[in-house]
Amino acid sequence: MNLLSLYENPDNASLLYPRFYVEGVVLGAAAAPEIPMPDKWLPWAIEHHGKMNDRQQADEITQKLFDFFTHCLKNMRNLQPCLPAYASYDSEHRDALAWWLKGLLAAHHAMQGVWQSAWDLMATQAPKKAPKLAKKLKHCLSVFSTFADVELAIEQAQVRSEFGLADKLPLIAKSIPETLATYIAISGELAAFLPNQFETFEKKPV
8 A cells, every 4th residue: 555546636646745755754653662643744745735726635635645654554563564565675666765764764763752761661670671672772763864875875984985875775674674573673662661551553673
């Protein structure tokens, strides 16, 4: 499932952020340790909410976005791949991958408070987990950031006197599906330390 049908209507597309970005941001919202309410994450997808033609259009857009959100949750619950087919680092798709990862990272940063709260509870209740999970999460975000803005990543690597990143990118890109699965699994581990999570969604470790 994707949001292509929503964007096939120009009237709808003109109100939304770019499709690949939105699909990334919705997954990022769904992957947070605590699932946000729609009124929290819908504005991350809808750029011009005040310009809806009517209630019918608003309902159509929000319903399709919510259906995709639910689809992402279901995939995570069933340990299904969450990386879309277009999210590939080849000459045809790398721009789509970049937009998708920008959306994912935007959601992560917007949900930083939830991640931090879950992290603090984990660090208190199971402190031995913290160093390993911190290393894994840092690696995940580093990979996402690299492919969200390759030119910037190469530039920053060169500042650190690391000049071989560009040549390594195709190989590193092959790890993106596993990295995403790890990111989701980390969220699932953190969610276990939040109260009442059994009432919403249980992310099973990968």
